Amino acid sequence: MIYLDNAATTLKKPDCVKEAVLRAMDTFGNASRGTHTPALDALRMLMEARIALASLFGLSADPMRVVFTLNATLALNIAIAGIKGHIVTTSVEHNSVLRPVYRHGNYTIVPCDALGCVSTEAISSAIQPDTEAVVLTHASNVTGNVFDIQSVGKLCAAQGLHFIVDASQSAGLLPIDMKNISALCFTGHKSLFGPQGTGGLCLGPDYMPESLYVGGSGHHSFDLKHPQQLPDALEAGTQNAHGIAGLLAGVQYIQSTGLSAIHNQADTLARLFAHSLADIPGVTLYGDLAAPLRTPVVSLNIEGYDSAQAAGLLFEKYGIAVRAGTHCAPLIHDRLSLSGSIRFSFSHFNTREETQLAIDAVCTLANR
Template sequence: MIYLDNAATTLQKPPCVKEAVLRAMDTFGNASRGAHAPALDALRMLMEARITLASLFGVDDPMRVVFTPNATVALNIAISGIEGHIVTTAAEHNSVLRPTYRRNNYTIVPFDNLGRVSTKAISSAIRQDTGAVVLTHASNVTGNVFDIQSVGELCAARGIHFIVDASQSAGLLPVTMKNISALCFTGHKSLLGPQGTGGLCLGPNYMPESLYVGGSGHHSFDSKHPQQLPDALEAGTQNAHGIAGLLAGVQYIQSTGLNAIHHQADTLARRFAHALSAIPGITLYGDLTAPLRVPIVSLNVKGYDSAQVASLLFEKYGIAVRAGAHCAPLVHEGLKLSGSVRFSFSHFNTAEETELAVHALSVLASKSE
């Protein structure tokens, strides 16, 4: 099988990730729920994971790294803490859009024909009552990367919060917390961790309320949940087994090098897109010549529904991709599409796999003429 669905979840993980999960399954008790070795081992690992992620994302205080099951929960927590109007964009995933829609006080900034959103357009949408800008770092459909540095500077100058969805960039691109109030990430994509892991990094001046309260392992006689971080936003037993795998994934990224990982995957994606651009009947989406992208290429083949293409690729060639709206409906509406076929690359993919995918698409395109 040729796995090219890494934007959904990375299938090929470094061996250390599986080893860390298995070791944790055999040795970890419940963190903060005992003074015995298994409980303390789990607690120490969680702290090491916070410190490691804080280093990766430039968080000043590791205790402001909060674990969640995924980026969706992190974004719900972060957005729920905003008062007033929210500015977001048509490039967002439903994990941003749906929590925003519930508030009934928002502006959605459109993108251009290549899926790009300008800082100027975001600035124009900010109102006197705006509480935050919420922006994805990279589109899960087009692969476009958005300028979170300039938007962060804009938000800082206007005195409003800036929430970043780093689901597609964490583990591929450098991300720093400068001028970011909340950075939301998931563990199972390019951070190379297991599913069911993710988190929320908070800046020094932002503290949303938890969506959940319950067991914390301490202050059990208090009627209110503890208010100090990270406990304030972490109720119940943590997924220590999964987070052990996430820690191993991040350590692998740090030892291998973020730039090297991105370069390998980006090179494959650009070669793939360049080869397809010469094939009649294939339409590509996004700013494919931008200097900085994540390794995602979305397309359609003339004469086929996106789901047909994905099914044929897997049935005839063993190529795994994603078809449909990719939980990003406004991207597809803006590009006037009912769906698209997404190829997303990992540094574990090879040039040979890329060439086979190009060949398979060329055969499909030739049959549609």
């Protein structure tokens, strides 16, 4: 099988990730629920993971402001629920942003252009007197376009707004500095190489949302209110220490291999794939494929095929695993007048040989 669905989840993980999960399952007790070695080992690992993630994301504040969640969806729900005023977001967002914003009710959606791009100026123009926050993805899960979170962060800081960033597609691939970011939401199972069921919320010093749930914390058990200090305030219940051990190993792998090396290898394959298909009759590519900075995602359609039909044929006939449909990002598909698209997403574990086989398969389907 040629696995090119890494934007959904990375299938190939570094060996150290699997080893860390297995070791944790044999040795970890419940963190903060005992003073014996298994419980303390789990607690130490959680702290080590917070420190590693704070370093990766340029979080200069206390690493205790790294809060673990099940995934980026939960992190985004927590972050967005803390906003009471008007929200500015964009049409390139995933439903994990859009649906919490819709539920919030007071929002403006900035449209993207025909390439799926959104400028800082367009976001600035949507800010109203009652705007409290801007919510923006760092990279589109449909087009691979990367958005300028640095300039949007400066805009928000200048206007006293919170800035919430969805880093689901960029964490582990692109450099991130949390300066001027109030909340960075990430998932562990994509390019951080962690297990599914891991993710988190990194909070800048200026933002403290309320938890969506409360419960056990391992201390202050006679208090009627849940503890208010971080990370406990947003981490009720037992943590997924086994999974987070794998996430920590994934982050350590990224740090030892080098963020740029990981991105450059996957980016080279994605650009080879897109460039080879750009002039093939019947193949339509989406996004700003000439941009100097992209994530390794290429979405396309093949004339004469529904996206799901083409994805099914790619797997059945050629063993190529991709994703079809709207990828939980309906508004960008509306903007591009699409009912769906076929998404190829590359990892640095993929090879040129696999990429060439994918090119040949798409060409064969298009020629039919």
